[in-house]
Amino acid sequence: MALDLSINKYADVPYEEKERLFDEAKADGRWEHVLYGCYECGICVAACPSARFYDFSPRVIAQAVAREDVDLVYTLMNDSVWDCSQCFSCDRCPRQNSPGQIITVLREVAVRNGLQTAKQALEGYGRIIYKIMSTGSQVSPDMLQPNAFPDWGKHVHEISENLEVWRKALPPETLHTIETGWKVDEKTIIELYLIWHMTGVMNMIEEIDEGLFMILVDVMEERLEEAGYDVTFD
C-alpha cells in the first residue's frame, strides 16, 4: 500500500501537538550526532533493505527532519518508522547522518507518548517484551513452539518434542535452561529490575500496553520485595 504523505491524513491532530513530539525528538542527546542535513543523494535508500519491500525511504525521513517539516515528521513517525529494519546500512551516508538512529529516536518518542500506530506496530510483540523485561533475555528455548513459528516447518515440532533432553545434552553447564537462554543469578535479575525502575522504562511499557505493564509490575515488585527492596513502579 502506498504511503500517504499528504497533510490530510493527520489534519485533525493540532500542529502544536505534532511540534511538541518533534521537539521531544530534537531534545534527545543523540540528535546532534545523527543528523547533519541531507544531500538527498539517495545512498541510504540504495542500501536500505526495507526500501525494497515497503513504500519506505530513509531519504524522505532524513529530509523531513532536516528541514523540520513538522507535519511530515508526524506522518512518518506514525506510518513509516516501524518498517525500518534497524540494520544501519544507511549509516554510509556521505553527510554522516544515521537515518536508522533518527528512526530509533522517533520510535522512542512514539512509544513514550503512546501513539496508536506504535501500539499497532507492536501488536503480538507483548510476549517478547514480557520475556526481555522479566528475564533479561529476548528469546528462550521454550519459545520454540510450532504455533509461534509455523513457517519454520516441522523442524520446530522436532525441537519442541526433544527440548528438555536436547538442552541437557549441551556441554556448557550454564545452558541447561528452558525459560532463559542461560542460567541467570537472582541478584542479576534484581539489578536489572532496579535499572528498569531507575530509568523510567516501565512508564513506556504502561503507555504501550497497560495490561502487560500490570503483569510485569506484579512479577517485579514481588521479586524485589523478596530481595529486600521496597520499590513500586506506579
Place this chain on the structure above:
Amino acid sequence: MIHLPVVKATDRVFDIDPNEAPTHDLREELFQLEKEGELEVIRVPEPYMEVKTKFGRIKKIPVEKTWHHKSCGQCGHIPGYSTSIFWLNRAFNLDYHDPTDQTSCTAWNYYASATSNPEAQAAVAIRNFAAAHEVGYFPLIHCGTSFGHYKEVRHALVHQPDLRRKVRDIMKRLGKKLVVPEEIVHYSEWVYAMRDRIAERQVVDMSNITATVHPACHYHKLIEEDAIYSEEIYGAQRTAIITGVLEKLGINVADYSTWFDCCGFGFRHILVSRDFSRSFSVQRKIEVMMEEASPDVTVTHDTGCVTTLDQSQVVGKAHDKKVGLPVMSDSQMAALAMGAHPYKVLQLHWHNTNNKPFLEKIGIDVEKTWAEFEAECAKIKSGEKQYMTWEDAAK
C-alpha cells in the same frame, strides 16, 4: 590548455593510514575521561593479539581471561553456536569465564520496539561490564547486535556528559562503578585473530568446500571504524572478518553481488512481521548466493543472521525458490575443522536447512555421529546421566 596530472586507476594505491582517519580515536578520549575521574577503563589483559581496523588503527584482542557475554538468540535457539566458542577456548586450554551474572544487552528489543531509552540501555551494558571487571575478566561479546550496540553505548558515554552522570548514579546505587572496556571485542574477532593457531590444529580437510560469507550489519556498519579490515582480504575494501578465517582453513570463499545487504532479520520483523524477513532473506541473499556462487555452505557471525538465513528457507522451498544452503557460524566452522563433533559440540540439529551433503563432502559420517549424539540423549532420558558433559562431547 590546462594539463592536469592524471593517475590511472591501475596505478592508485589505497593506503590505510590511521593519521588520515576521518574520526577521532575514541580510546584516547576514554583514557582522558579516566584521568579526569569520570570513569574507569577496563584494560585488555595480556597477552593480546593485534589486528587492524578500518582506518588502520590497531585493536587489541585478548587471548584469554575472557568473560563470555553470551547471546540470548544463540543460547536460546542455536546453542551450538556458543558451545563451539567455548569448545575452541577449551581446545586451546585458555582461561575463560562463562558467567551467570549476565543479562542480554536487551538491544534486540530496543531495535525492535523502542521500549527502552539510552539511560537504561547504557546501564544494562555497564552493569554487565562491571560484572566482568569484578571477577577479573575481559568482556568478549558473542552477539553482533550486542557488539554494535555496546560500541554505540561507549560512543554515547564519551560524548554525552549528562548520560555519563546518570549512568554513574545508577551504578552507584547498584554498588558498582562506571567501567568501560578499552576495546569492545566481538568473538569473531577473537576467532579471526586466532586463525593461524586454529589452522595449525586443523584435522578436517575443507579444501573442496566453497563458502559464501554474510557479514553482520551491526558488526561492520555500526561504528564502522571499529571493524577488522586487512589488505589481504578484498584489498581492505570490505571487512576481513569470517573470510580471513575460512581462507586460512583452505576454503574457497566465493563472492556474490548482494554481499553488503542485510539478512532480513529486521528485529521487529523476525518476530511479528516475518513476511519481510523471509522474502528478503530468500530473494536477496540465499537465491543470489546459490545462483552466483553455488556454495556448499554460507557462513556468518551473528545470532539473527544464522536464524533468518536458515529458517527462512523453509517457506522459500515451498515456493520452489532456489534454496537448500546450510548456514553456520564461523565458530562452528573453526571447531568443525579442528575435529569438534557435529552434534555434541556444533549441535547442528538445532539448525533447519539440511547440512548432510556438506558434512559428507568433508568426510563426516553423518549417521554415525548422529547415533553417537542420540546415545548420549538416551543416557539422559534413562536417568543414567543428568547432563552431557564436555568429557562426553570429546568422545
